Amino acid sequence: MAKLPLKMPDAVTGKLPASLGGEESGVVPVVRIEGVIASGGTGLGRSTVNVDTVEHPLHRAFTTKGAKAVALSINSPGGSPTQCEYLAARIRQLADEHEVPVLAFCEDVAASGGYWLACAADEIYATATSMVGSIGVVSAGFGFTDLLGNLGVERRLYTAGDAKARLDPFVPENPDDIAWLTDVQSGIHAEFRDWVIARRPAISAADTDLFTGDLWLGREAHRRGLIDGIGTLRAVVEEKYPGAKVAVTGPRRSLFARLGLPSAGVDGVVESIVGAAHTRMAWARYGR
Numbered sequence: 001m002a003k004l005p006l007k008m009p010d011a012v013t014g015k016l017p018a019s020l021g022g023e024e025s026g027v028v029p030v031v032r033i034e035g036v037i038a039s040g041g042t043g044l045g046r047s048t049v050n051v052d053t054v055e056h057p058l059h060r061a062f063t064t065k066g067a068k069a070v071a072l073s074i075n076s077p078g079g080s081p082t083q084c085e086y087l088a089a090r091i092r093q094l095a096d097e098h099e100v101p102v103l104a105f106c107e108d109v110a111a112s113g114g115y116w117l118a119c120a121a122d123e124i125y126a127t128a129t130s131m132v133g134s135i136g137v138v139s140a141g142f143g144f145t146d147l148l149g150n151l152g153v154e155r156r157l158y159t160a161g162d163a164k165a166r167l168d169p170f171v172p173e174n175p176d177d178i179a180w181l182t183d184v185q186s187g188i189h190a191e192f193r194d195w196v197i198a199r200r201p202a203i204s205a206a207d208t209d210l211f212t213g214d215l216w217l218g219r220e221a222h223r224r225g226l227i228d229g230i231g232t233l234r235a236v237v238e239e240k241y242p243g244a245k246v247a248v249t250g251p252r253r254s255l256f257a258r259l260g261l262p263s264a265g266v267d268g269v270v271e272s273i274v275g276a277a278h279t280r281m282a283w284a285r286y287g288r
Helices: 051-062 081-098 113-118 175-199 218-223 233-240 265-284
Strands: 027-034 070-076 102-111 123-126 131-133 215-217 245-249
Touching: 027 051, 051 070, 051 081, 051 245, 070 081, 070 113, 070 233, 081 113, 081 175, 102 113, 102 233, 113 131, 113 175, 123 218, 131 218, 215 218, 233 245
Parallel strands: 027 070, 027 245, 070 102, 102 123, 102 131
Antiparallel strands: 131 215
16 A cells, blocks of 8 residues: 655644754855955954955855855954955845845944945844944055154155155155045045945935944944844844854965964065054054
């Protein structure tokens, strides 16, 4: 006598694990975006975010079988606008290609470029104490106009083109150079503003107070439309995708990185030290 296949009611299978005949709950891959956004890397101290460090985990996350959504865990004070633009475009490309929603979660800081990347998500969440925003552009440098003379050193610089040596730290500031830099900053600021407006329906160009470079704690950011809600990654995922597994994807790491060492050679050590100093300065602006 042939055995009839056993079929359980949907109300039952929906509550059982997949191994016992229940519905598959799926997975939410998490991509960690932590550190200053810059090409290359520091090698020492906090990590750096760029195309090389994030591409692999992004691709793994969006191609994960059974992915219900991809979560971006962001903790960044910002950095290179070019890297931000590239990474944000890549996130949207993968999301559209694989038809997977993207959720961004702001940890300690999602400021400047960190918020630029958060806006690549379909929804943004933060904790009440997260610092969010800083939609602006900043450039910094030093002037050493008297240093070489005090050391008895004569500097020789030869250029072809009047604008080839803009913002030279060893000569007094040139008003034309400052005007040029201000124009560049204004252009980048406009790109940032337009990106935020395009990605955040509640924000318009009339909300000029949002584009001053200021930043806010989570609840105020929510009130102003910068984020969609207050909540942690696991709490929001559990609410939106009950039973889904949270799986963190990581970048490929070199042998030196796995051993906690800077890149090989003296040049690598020097570059690591300088990079770490820049990283420390970027975080210090937000008290972190």
